[in-house]
Amino acid sequence: MELNLADKIIIVTGGAKGIGEGIVEVLANEGAVPVIVGRNESDNLQTLEKTGGKGFQVAAELTDPAENKKAVEAILKKYNRIDGLVNNAGVNDGVSLENGSYEAFMASLHKNLVHYYLMAHYALPALKQSKGAIVNIGSKTAETGQGGTSAYAASNGGRNALTREWAVELLKYGVRVNAVIVAECFTPLYERWVKTLPDPEQALKRISDKIPLGKRMTTSEEIANMVAFLLSERSSHTTGQLVYVDGGYVHLDRAIA
Template sequence: MDLGLKDKVIIVTGGGKGIGEGIVHVLANEGAIPVIVGRNEKDNLRVVTQVGKAGGRAEQVVAELTQPEQCDAAVRQVVGQFGRIDGLVNNAGVNDGVGLEGGSYERFMDSLHKNLVHYYLMAHHALPYLKASKGPIVNIGSRTAETGQGGTSAYAASNGGRNALTREWAVELLPYGIRVNALIVGDCWTPLYDYWINTFPDPEEKLKSILTVIPFENRMTTAEELGNMVAFLLSERSSHTTGQLIHVDGGYVHLDRSIQP
């Protein structure tokens, strides 16, 4: 299916690794021009190079998104290079384990800047250009907002905020023909996930316990599968879909727990 994304300039925050990297590769395979916005130039360029070797095109902008002025600068740099923005994927973030116990005001607020505030700022600064192109927004979220996880108050709150902003923006941007949706992730193997799983005394046993409770095929969602849904939501093939929280999680959040072993 041709998603009609050829030559569309789409910002992907945190596109230098993990889920964002998977999204970038899918978009490039569809003929889009994903622009990675992330703080690690080495990671960004590695993905840009991979895309180029595969026959696609991607670009990158180095920005520390916890710094508000750098969000603005990143958008300006993309517009300076291409003259337009055709879509925005807010993806960058980290489950940083800032809990109620052992946390602090400073750590909590820092986590909100890592995981929520830049979602708003990137959309705010990109909005004039998204209005011009009727470019959609896709916010990447996490099941932690709905299920809880324990020990990660700030990340869960950030994801609750992402869900709320998705629906608020879908309403606010109706007059401009801009669709806004969220993709809610369950479990996807990324470098950060690998780091987290190895903090347990028995990583293999912990991983087994996680896979057991993912209903569909008892496996994690791949970054490519997430990228496929993002590409669909960015495309005109989803032209009457807005304000939706779409779970790509192998049924983890919504299927009855009685089906699990």
């Protein structure tokens, strides 16, 4: 299927690693121009090298509100347009109810939610001009809970709510807004976490066995393929949707043999 993404300028926050890196690679393969916004310039550039150098990067600390504005301004200075925004940057940082604090909770909201709003806010004039699309990356934690990660769960609940709210607010501009919800996706960060557990191989098997479709982890490429579709004209009548690319983890009975 031709997605007609050639030469589209698409921002991907946290695009240097993990799911974000997978999204950047798929977009580049589709002919789009991915623009990575992430805190580490060398990581950003390293990922762009894998695309053959196609794309652009802006080093920005997204927990700083001013850096969000500067990043969008730098992109507009170079390209004078924005066709899509993928809000992806964030981290499951384990700020819990029992052992967290006000300061840690608020810091986590800035890591995981506030910049979603700010990037969309500053990119919106350009997205209105291009009738572009926004895709928010979310997590199952907003629905399933996980334990020990109050701030991250709250942030993902906020991401889901903003997706629906923006879809309504931006209808009149033809700007579509959707979310891709991730459950268990095997990334380098996930792999490092698994290795901290007793008997990592068995731990990974226990997790994978709970995923109904194929008893396996979702790949970054599978997430990225859905993101590309939602950014494209092929999903032209899809907005306000939370799309679960999770092998049925959230909504299917995990007791299925």
